[in-house]
Amino acid sequence: MEMEKASVICKLFGDKTRLTIMKILDSQDCCVCELVEIFQVSQPSISQHLRKLRDIGLVKEERRGQWIFYAMNKQHEAYAFVQTILVNLPDQDDKLKELEEKGIRITCC
Template identity: 75%
Template sequence: MLQTTIEMDKAAMILKLLGDKTRLTMVKILDNHDCCVCEFVEIFKTSQPSISQHLRKLRDVGLVREERRGQWIFYSINKTSDYYAFMQQILQQLPDQDHKLKELEENGTRITCC
């Protein structure tokens, strides 16, 4: 397997972004599932502007991408990012977060925007 390295300042930037528990959890969820802002609002019990700010930071460095579906925007991991391999090594060490989406489904609040 080809191992790519990234510059120290880029690695520090990624680690700083992922050092926030909310963003780290978002990225772990997005690694397996596309989500919209409203789902993250439900998961984290926080405001839509706060969630959008977290997603903007991740999007601005290319860790996540957005896709418009009708009037809604869904987010996913940007697997073509130069930092994806580095981020994957981190995400593989973390516990699965699928239970958070299952809770939304059980509460009837998964993808409430669609």
Template identity: 70%
Template sequence: MIRTDIEMEKAAMILKLLGDKTRLTMMKLLENHDCCVCEFVEIFQASQPSISQHLRKLRDVGIVKEERRGQWIFYSINQNSEYFPFVQQVLLQLPEQEDKLKELEAKGTRVTCC
């Protein structure tokens, strides 16, 4: 029998990680677009270290990956993560966050940075 289930301990760990508004919204945004750190800083109106620390947690468990593009580092969802199917199912329940990116574009902040 193929086991697609996630173990309880791991599931709890992932849910705890997603149980933060900033990280959860990050993941929902990453569902459709790669984003760089400065975009998140702008979107969440948070300090850069705070954003970096959230991203590190997501990266440490492997549900996002990073990729340098010149000066910027882009984050994206790691579809190879063992947790990907689980995370994806959770994200599917959430409302789109496209408006947040639209705002960036309106302000011109999106283009400037990335």
């Protein structure tokens, strides 16, 4: 991978929210509403983070009915590089489990 591309990814991962989103998306697809609930921030804020990740191709989106779900793009040329970073981070599955316990997992507005 080129240094320029690695630098762009590292800059994006310099934001804790984006880094956490990527760790979550490493194991689960999520819609914006779920991420809004997890981070307790506005929908436009989460959408802005996702847009930055999507613009460089690290995240892909898929429409399911009226909702758009986001997932890590495992076909991206930098996927192996991203994995070397994410594998060393704490698991974030508890955030999704908490949504399930509240009964709001995949319940979008």
